[in-house]
Amino acid sequence: MSAVDWRNRWGWPWLTNIKDQGGCGSCYSFSGTGLVEAMTRIEHCVWSLRSEGDVGDAISFLFGAHSKCGGGSPEHVLQWIQANGIADPGCWSSPNSPKLAMPTPDRLGRTVRLDKYHSIGGPNIHNDMKTWIELNGPVAVCFACYPEFDDACKNDSIYIYSNPDNKPSDGHCVLIVGYDDAKAAWLVRNSWGTGWGTHGYGWFGYGQGEHGLEHHAALGVIGVWTNADPWSKRRLHNGNFYESGDGTKHRNFEVWAAGPGGVIRHYTQNGSTLAWSLTETLPEVSLPPAFHAKGYDCGGAPTVLASTYFRNYEIVYPTTGAQLRHMHYDQVGKQWSSQKPFGPTNSDGVPGFIQIDVGAPGNFEVVVRCSTGTLENWWRDNVGNGGVWAKRSSFGNGILLSGATVVQRWAAGGNPGVNVPAGLDLVCVTDHHTMQRWWRNDPNTMHWAPCETFGAHVHSPPVMIRSQFGATNETIPGDYELCVAVSGLIEHWWTPGNPEPTLQSLNGTTAKWAQIAKFGTNVAGRHVKQVLGLMQSSYGFHLELVAELDNGKLQHFSRDGSGWHAKTVF
Amino acid sequence: MADSGPNDQNPAPLHGRGCDLTLIPKAADMPPTDLKEFLGVDSANPFLRALRIERGFLKVDGLPRELTLAAPLDSAALAKLREQQK
Numbered sequence: 001m002s003a004v005d006w007r008n009r010w011g012w013p014w015l016t017n018i019k020d021q022g023g024c025g026s027c028y029s030f031s032g033t034g035l036v037e038a039m040t041r042i043e044h045c046v047w048s049l050r051s052e053g054d055v056g057d058a059i060s061f062l063f064g065a066h067s068k069c070g071g072g073s074p075e076h077v078l079q080w081i082q083a084n085g086i087a088d089p090g091c092w093s094s095p096n097s098p099k100l101a102m103p104t105p106d107r108l109g110r111t112v113r114l115d116k117y118h119s120i121g122g123p124n125i126h127n128d129m130k131t132w133i134e135l136n137g138p139v140a141v142c143f144a145c146y147p148e149f150d151d152a153c154k155n156d157s158i159y160i161y162s163n164p165d166n167k168p169s170d171g172h173c174v175l176i177v178g179y180d181d182a183k184a185a186w187l188v189r190n191s192w193g194t195g196w197g198t199h200g201y202g203w204f205g206y207g208q209g210e211h212g213l214e215h216h217a218a219l220g221v222i223g224v225w226t227n228a229d230p231w232s233k234r235r236l237h238n239g240n241f242y243e244s245g246d247g248t249k250h251r252n253f254e255v256w257a258a259g260p261g262g263v264i265r266h267y268t269q270n271g272s273t274l275a276w277s278l279t280e281t282l283p284e285v286s287l288p289p290a291f292h293a294k295g296y297d298c299g300g301a302p303t304v305l306a307s308t309y310f311r312n313y314e315i316v317y318p319t320t321g322a323q324l325r326h327m328h329y330d331q332v333g334k335q336w337s338s339q340k341p342f343g344p345t346n347s348d349g350v351p352g353f354i355q356i357d358v359g360a361p362g363n364f365e366v367v368v369r370c371s372t373g374t375l376e377n378w379w380r381d382n383v384g385n386g387g388v389w390a391k392r393s394s395f396g397n398g399i400l401l402s403g404a405t406v407v408q409r410w411a412a413g414g415n416p417g418v419n420v421p422a423g424l425d426l427v428c429v430t431d432h433h434t435m436q437r438w439w440r441n442d443p444n445t446m447h448w449a450p451c452e453t454f455g456a457h458v459h460s461p462p463v464m465i466r467s468q469f470g471a472t473n474e475t476i477p478g479d480y481e482l483c484v485a486v487s488g489l490i491e492h493w494w495t496p497g498n499p500e501p502t503l504q505s506l507n508g509t510t511a512k513w514a515q516i517a518k519f520g521t522n523v524a525g526r527h528v529k530q531v532l533g534l535m536q537s538s539y540g541f542h543l544e545l546v547a548e549l550d551n552g553k554l555q556h557f558s559r560d561g562s563g564w565h566a567k568t569v570f
Numbered sequence: 571m572a573d574s575g576p577n578d579q580n581p582a583p584l585h586g587r588g589c590d591l592t593l594i595p596k597a598a599d600m601p602p603t604d605l606k607e608f609l610g611v612d613s614a615n616p617f618l619r620a621l622r623i624e625r626g627f628l629k630v631d632g633l634p635r636e637l638t639l640a641a642p643l644d645s646a647a648l649a650k651l652r653e654q655q656k
């Protein structure tokens with residue numbers, strides 16, 4: 001006797017909130033989409049809400065139905081996702097209308113990709129589905145659905161076919177997200193809203209012949225066949241560290257670091273062997289003042305992201321000429337390109353650099369310290385002004401260090417609710433060697449306001465991410481995790497997601513940061529000089545960190561269920 | 571039973587459906603699935619990796635050692651980690 005329930009396993013939630021197809025005949029799309037969504041979460045530990053409308057419109061066009069509400073097969077959905085990926089609802093939503101898809105122009109950079117899928121059938125399908133669900137994840141199934149099913153599964157009751165009035169059936173598709181031998185039933189996730197069954201879920205009795213869930217072949221996706229998009233992972237990393245979708249298991253780690261002579265080196269950890277290697281040295285760039293000469297000009301730690309431009313890598317780094325330079329790696333053309341230096345002419349710090357949820361492709365935002373002790377906010381309007389960097393504001397004083405700490409608050413891009421202020425957050429180091437959070441009030445004034453201070457004796461730049469911790473579903477912001485080197489060791493701090501912005505502006509509260517670890521002792525006899533990158537990886541919500549040691553080498557640290565551990569020096 | 575469409579005796583269902591069951595193969599018509607082929611691959615999810623090893627689908631020998639040593643981070647472990655050095 002065994003039981004599995006993917007709504008909560010090992011204390012973690014794995015399924016997005018229940019959806020509602022309304023009166024649209026699109027269960028096939030919800031079932032196939034839900035399968036990819038669940039398997040991406042289970043394999044990569046990231047919420048990755050997908051759009052049934054994105055795939056449904058194309059399916060209806062390709063397979064001949066008059067609209068996505070005209071019915072279909074989840075296998076067609078998976079075939080289409082395998083060829084085209086599947087975007088998030090922010091790219092194209094419209095799950096319940098017959099509109100044709102008009103996704104945002106950056107769709108290719110915000111799609112979860114799928115290598116393949118498998119049809120589960122044969123004489124042993126009952127046991128095979130149970131094993132698949134236990135050791136991998138949910139499966140998509142279709143069945144003959146009778147009107148009595150509309151009112152079934154209330155209060156955890158088990159649906160058993162009866163149909164006393166001999167009413168006709170329609171085909172319907174759901175996800176099986178668990179089972180319970182004690183109940184002799186499958187746990188199904190329906191797409192009829194939370195009012196159906198028990199909060200949208202229901203128990204469906206085993207067997208039942210042609211009326212059961214084992215009568216037709218099921219569809220499954222092995223976790224490593226999913227490839228999460230950079231948009232879903234955009235707040236899970238900061239600094240010079242990123243988990244790309246490359247490699248056969250779509251979990252390679254990528255690190256970019258400044259080397260001697262102004263070069264930037266790109267290192268990769270193979271997601272299968274976990275071995276680190278030097279991938280490349282980034283090409284020379286055109287140097288000022290005349291830009292005829294080629295050379296290298298990296299003068300400090302780069303900050304990197306993968307953008308919605310075709311999953312391109314985008315790097316902003318401080319130059320040896322006290323400005324910033326933006327380079328990007330074109331994933332289509334497979335080459336690096338650089339722009340002329342931009343930003344303050346007295347730039348003196350690690351740049352914070354993110355792509356935000358405003359515009360499509362989303363705008364870039366940079367914040368960096370100037371040698372005068374102020375911070376400057378620069379941005380690139382990726383829709384309106386042809387990719388030109390422009391200064392937005394200058395703020396603060398007495399700033400000692402900036403870092404790769406810029407994070408977008410949850411409600412940014414409009415729609416801020418009460419006590420859910422939108423905007424950006426960052427953490428810098430003051431000349432009192434404490435850390436301080438700053439909040440940009442979007443979309444209202446866009447002014448930066450100083451918030452709480454925490455920590456002491458800080459002489460190196462921090463790195464901050466928004467993790468998946470605390471994000472009990474896809475609508476809830478995850479916690480902030482911050483790491484910083486202090487006196488040769490690394491301090492790990494956190495605060496719950498979307499901290500209150502300032503002491504004055506809301507209800508008198510402020511964020512409470514807690515230091516929960518100090519680590520990095522005796523790493524090859526070396527001390528930690530600076531944290532360069534931080535991310536949350538596919539490996540079961542583990543945190544991953546890259547630091548520079550006092551001998552210039554790079555050290556990978558990882559936090560699993562037993563705490564932080566030193567890994568490879570490279 | 572074939573769908574004859576809604577009428578007075580059989581009103582439209584409360585909720586949308588949308589599956590053409592003629593497109594879905596019967597399980598009995600499908601070849602059996604070799605689960606070892608599919609579940610013998612590693613997962614980044616340490617809970618699933620441990621289960622696949624325990625159930626004999628995944629061989630430890632083929633895995634990087636540090637993967638087999640990593641302690642899974644369940645919600646209880648996270649709470650404990652966050653209690654440290656408060």
